[in-house]
Each structure stands twice: as structure tokens, then as C-alpha cells.
Amino acid sequence: MAHLDRRSFLKISANATMGAALIPAGGMALQKQYPPKGKRIGIIGLDTSHTAIFSKIFNAQDADPRLGGYKVVAACSRGSRDIRSALENVPSVTEDMCRLNIPVVDTIEALLPKVDVVLLETNDGRMHLEQAIPVLKSRKPVFIDKPVAASLADAIAIYKMADRYNTPVFSSSALRFMANAQEVAKGKVGKVKGADTYSPATLEKTHPDLYWYGIHGIEILFTVMGTGCKSVSRLYTPDTDVVAGEWEDQRIGTFRGLRNAGKGRGFGGTVFGEEGIATVGPFDGYENLLVQIANFFTTGIPPVSATETLEICAFIEAADESKAKGGAPVYIKEVMRKAEKMR
Numbered sequence: 001m002a003h004l005d006r007r008s009f010l011k012i013s014a015n016a017t018m019g020a021a022l023i024p025a026g027g028m029a030l031q032k033q034y035p036p037k038g039k040r041i042g043i044i045g046l047d048t049s050h051t052a053i054f055s056k057i058f059n060a061q062d063a064d065p066r067l068g069g070y071k072v073v074a075a076c077s078r079g080s081r082d083i084r085s086a087l088e089n090v091p092s093v094t095e096d097m098c099r100l101n102i103p104v105v106d107t108i109e110a111l112l113p114k115v116d117v118v119l120l121e122t123n124d125g126r127m128h129l130e131q132a133i134p135v136l137k138s139r140k141p142v143f144i145d146k147p148v149a150a151s152l153a154d155a156i157a158i159y160k161m162a163d164r165y166n167t168p169v170f171s172s173s174a175l176r177f178m179a180n181a182q183e184v185a186k187g188k189v190g191k192v193k194g195a196d197t198y199s200p201a202t203l204e205k206t207h208p209d210l211y212w213y214g215i216h217g218i219e220i221l222f223t224v225m226g227t228g229c230k231s232v233s234r235l236y237t238p239d240t241d242v243v244a245g246e247w248e249d250q251r252i253g254t255f256r257g258l259r260n261a262g263k264g265r266g267f268g269g270t271v272f273g274e275e276g277i278a279t280v281g282p283f284d285g286y287e288n289l290l291v292q293i294a295n296f297f298t299t300g301i302p303p304v305s306a307t308e309t310l311e312i313c314a315f316i317e318a319a320d321e322s323k324a325k326g327g328a329p330v331y332i333k334e335v336m337r338k339a340e341k342m343r
Contacts, residue, residue: 035071041297042115043072044108044131045122047079047086050145050286052096054119057290059100064287068294072119075104076111078131080124083206089123108134117297118142125150125211129157132169136161141168141300143293146219147211152313152339159306160343170302171309173219175199175267177288181280184224189273194252197221197269197280201241201257209323210316214241214257216267218312220280221245224271225253227311231329232318243319246329314339 041058043051055072057063075097080086097104105111108131112118118135120128125147135142136158148171149155162169175181184192199217203209210218222229229245241257268281292303311332317339318330 035069035073038116039068039070040073040115041070041117041119042111043075043119043121044111044135045079045120046075046077046093046097046104047083047089048121048123048145049089049093051075051119051121052093052100053286054121054290055097055100055102057286059102064291066291066294068298070117070294070297072100072102074111074114075102076108077104077106078108078127079122080127083124083204085204086123112138112140116140119293120144125207126154129154132158133161136165136167136169139165139167141297143296144169144171146171146173146215147207148309148313150207150211152310152317152335153342155310155313156339157343159310162306168296168300168302169306170296170304172289172292172304173216174286174289175216175283176219176223176304177292178220178267178280178284179288180278181220181223182288184271184273184278184280185226188276189271189278190275191273192224192226192251193272193274195221195224195269195271196254196256197224198256198258199267201259203259208316208320210241210243210257210319211313214255215312215316217255217257217269218243218315220267220269221253221255222308222312222315224269224280225251227308229253229311229315229332231331232315232322233327233329234319234322235327236323241319243315243322245315310336 045051058067058070058072079090118140120131120142122131128144128149132144149158197217197220199214201210201214202212204212228248230248231246233244235242239260243255245253266281267283271278271280296302314332314335318332318335321330322328
């Protein structure tokens with residue numbers, strides 16, 4: 001390219017996308033795309049700040065090499081139809097995408113031919129199954145932002161469809177990939193004997209309580225404790241949730257959900273291991289999650305298993321059932337059995 005003078009190229013039109021080929025004055029396409037095919041990310045949903053934040057990180061000129069050269073090249077405007085906080089995000093996120101020169105289309109069907117992999121970012125978990133279906137059928141790897149769905153039954157349906165079409169999929173909160181949480185998960189304090197985690201737990205009437213925001217702290221809990229929760233008990237007040245899980249090996253993990261804790265509220269916890277006690281948190285940014293997503297897109301291997309994500313959903317639904325029963329313990333296996341029957 002260095003041997004061609006800048007004037008030998010036509011100006012790229014204002015509506016050209018990142019994947020468009022440059023056209024020299026002679027009219028011959030250079031047949032070169034940026035990013036190359038295979039690295040093109042499409043995003044579904046403009047109703048969450050994650051859409052703009054993730055796009056800025058992936059598309060930065062000095063993007064982390066660990067992001068593998070993936071770039072966001074298109075987005076679909078579909079998002080929540082009725083959640084006020086989500087709808088209020090749309091104008092500013094749309095403006096951000098415009099500033100990033102990322103074209104926005106109206107339908108998932110229009111998005112898919114333009115991209116190789118997908119971030120399903122719609123804020124409203126109730127829409128995730130519906131929106132995931134065409135992506136899974138297209139066999140394009142997809143990351144589904146938390147919550148994977150707004151019910152365990154829908155989450156099961158997503159993973160069954162992923163298996164049917166042999167499409168890689170995973171879901172997670174960014175909190176799972178905090179550096180100090182991953183250190184604990186990899187054995188920093190030896191075998192974890194118990195943990196107490198916390199996060200904001202604001203409520204949204206369209207979602208079971210802890211699916212909406214408490215899922216962040218619950219994701220931390222499962223990151224350090226692993227799977228195998230047997231039963232769940234929940235204490236609830238308007239300001240606070242305390243949810244205790246008993247694991248099959250008699251370990252106990254608790255989650256404290258905060259709704260009115262003021263400026264001091266955040267994300268974190270304390271982990272009790274055979275070789276010491278560790279603090280996890282505070283939140284250290286989205287980059288670690290996006291590196292995991294890029295690796296997943298490249299390998300097709302999800303860093304979080306379907307088994308673990310479904311158990312997190314079952315934990316949340318068991319907590320809701322325990323709340324309705326005045327704090328009585330609810331068994332994960334029973335919750336899973338009911339949800340399976342619905343699908």
C-alpha cells in the first residue's frame with residue numbers, strides 16, 4: 001500500500017462500514033476487509049450501557065492484543081419493549097454507536113449476514129430466548145450477557161437449542177472474571193470451605209428478584225464455591241436479602257443483596273479456604289470478561305459451563321421460592337425438575 005499516493009484513492013463514503021473495501025481511483029477493489037472475516041462482532045440490543053462500553057474497548061485503536069483483533073461492525077436496535085430504565089438507555093447508546101461509525105439495523109435477520117460472532121446484550125432477559133433462536137440456528141458463536149434468561153425454563157431451552165444446532169454459547173457476569181476472584185478459583189487459598197459475597201440487588205418487577213441485579217454477587221459466589229449447591233434459604237427485607245446455600249459437601253455460601261446501602265455499596269466478598277482467607281472485589285473493569293469472550297469466539301470453548309449457569313439460575317429461583325415460603329429451604333433438584341417439565 002505504501003507505493004500508492006493518497007490521491008490515488010477515492011474518499012470512502014460517509015456511510016461506509018468498517019468491513020467495506022477501499023476502492024482505488026482505477027476502480028479495482030483492494031479485496032481487503034477490516035476486520036477480516038471471522039473477526040466481525042454483531043451486537044443485539046441498544047438498551048444497555050454494555051453495548052457502547054464493549055464496542056469502545058473492542059474497537060479502540062490501541063485495543064489489547066488479547067482481544068484477538070475482534071471488532072464490532074454492526075448492531076441491532078432490538079431491546080426491551082417495556083422496562084423503563086432500559087428504554088432510557090437507547091438514545092445515548094445509539095449516539096455512541098453513531099460516533100463509533102457502527103451501523104445499526106432493525107432486525108436480527110439483517111444483522112447476521114454482516115457478522116461472524118454475536119454479543120446478545122439486550123437488557124431484558126425475557127427476550128433472550130426469542131433473540132437467541134436465530135443466532136443459534138445460524139451457528140454463530142454467541143455470548144449472552146447476564147441474565148442468560150429471565151427464567152430457568154428459558155435458560156434450559158437456550159442451552160438445549162445450542163446443543164441441537166451445535167452452536168457455542170456462554171453467559172456470565174463480568175464479576176466472575178475479577179482478577180482476585182479468579183485467583184481464588186485457581187487455588188490461592190486452597191480448597192474453598194465457604195464464602196460470603198455481596199452486590200447491589202435492585203429489583204425490577206418484570207424479573208424474578210435476583211435475576212435483575214443480584215445475579216452479580218451470586219455469580220461471584222459460584223465462581224469461588226463452584227457447583228454442587230443442594231438447597232437455598234432466603235431472608236428478605238425491603239432493604240436487604242441474605243441468601244444461604246448449602247452445598248452437597250456441607251459447605252455453606254451466602255449472598256447479601258443490597259438495595260439501599262448508599263455510596264458504600266459495591267461488589268465483593270470474603271472467601272474462607274483451607275489455606276487462608278481472601279477478599280474478592282472490588283470490580284476491576286470489563287476487560288477481563290472481554291478477553292474471555294474473544295478466546296471463546298476463537299476456540300468455541302465456553303469458559304463457563306452450561307451446568308454452572310443453569311445452577312445459578314436454579315439458585316435464584318430457589319431463593320424466590322424460599323422467600324414465598326418464609327425462608328424455608330428449597331432444594332435445587334426440585335427447582336430443576338419443575339423447570340425441565342416446562343420445557
